[in-house]
Amino acid sequence: MTAVSIDNTMTQGKQVKKSKPSRLAPNYWxxxxxxxxVVAAVIVFPWAFTLWMSVNSWTLGQERVFAGFANYVRLVQDMRFWESLWHTTVYTVLSVVLPLFLGTLAALVFDAKFPLRGLLRGVFVMPMMATPVAVALVWTMMFHPQLGVLNYLLSFIGIGAQExxxxxxxxxxxxxxxxxWQWTPLVMLIVLGGLAAVPREPYESxxxxxxxxxQKFRFLTLPMIxxxxxxxxxxRSIDAVKSFDIIYAMTQGGPGTASETINIYLYNTAFAYYDIGYGSAMAVVFFLVIIALSFVLLMARQRANWSNAEGR
Known part of the structure; x- marks a missing residue:
């Protein structure tokens, strides 16, 4: 076979290869x-519908009327709403600070090696596994002024019955x-995971x-965790600010409105007074509050990462 025929054969092979149709790009749609x-049906549509209802005046059994921003103006002038916002703030701050302190202390204790440590860890996290309504019912009986076990225990140390x-x-x-009581174990588990990742060399130095x-806790452990x-x-902040089940099962916002948080007030407005438009406006504002709180906390988390990186 001559060189010319070999060249022709190679050229034809290349042309055959080039003539093959190219594979189509995969379609992921x-x-x-x-x-x-699913996301549109479960998340987008409910919030779009809530936003639309918030600009309408609608009580069940009556005709729906477009109200514009009247519900939001009413919300600003509603002292009961501001009172519920204050209750939510106090409840959230206390429900974050106390479990954070006690959970960190418990994590430091359980990070040490001692007999039956694993068993005691399991006992300590048991409250976290209980359903909130069951917890509320048990604690309601314990809080009873005459028959509750808490006042019975307080009588042994000379403290009178509490209401x-x-x-x-x-x-x-x-x-x-x-x-x-229920959520301190969660903080303990999170901090305990952080303590397990802490290197031991700085403590030896x-x-x-x-x-x-x-000094070791203040300048080594605390910055690293x-x-x-x-x-x-x-x-804990996001969970506490939207807490509903325990409060509603124990007090339903009472006595009076002393424990009425935004969630309880929103529920009463929409499902007890059937003021759907006003309740929707309250839900939109509450959603914006949660978004703002989440943004602030995430920024704090990012700054903590930067500080930790700079320290290293």
Missing amino acids: PFVLPALV WIYNQSTVIPSLVLVET AEIDGANAW APFLIIAVII
Whole structure:
């Protein structure tokens, strides 16, 4: 075979290869579309409908009338709304600070090695596994002024009977006590995970330099677990600000309106007074409050990461 025929054969082979149709780019829409439909049906549509209802004046059984921003103006002038916002703020702050402090303390204790540590860890996290309504019912019986076990225990140390959730001045601290009891184990688990990731070399150097336990915690442990503490604050803040089940099961916002948070007031407005338009406006404002709170907490989390990186 001559060189010319070989060249012709190679050229024809290249032309045959070039003439093959190219593969089409994969189309992912058939796989993405069902998820988009579900998200639109479960998330987008309810919020769009709520936003639309918030600019309407509609009470069940009456005709719906377009009201513009009248519901939002009414919300600004509603002192009961501002009172519920204050109750929500106090409840959230206390429900974050107390579990954060006690959970961190418990994590430091359970990070040490001692007999039956695993068993005690399991016992400590048990409240977190209980359903909120069951927890509310048990604590309601414990808070009873005459028959409750808490007042019985207080009598042994000379403290008189307390009214707990039946008094306007003590109802929110009592509810925070329940929230703290149930969710301190969650903070403990988060911080305990942070302590497990902490290197031991800096502690050995600190011991050589003569640092005591407080100095090691203040200048070594606390900065290194700060990102985990921020995560605990984010989770507890979002969970506490939207807390409903425990409060409603125990007090339904009472006595009077002393424990009425935004969630309870919103529920009563929409489903007890059937003022759907005003309740929708309240839900929109509450959603914006949660978004703002989440943004602030995430910024704090990011700053904690930057500080930790700079420290390294």
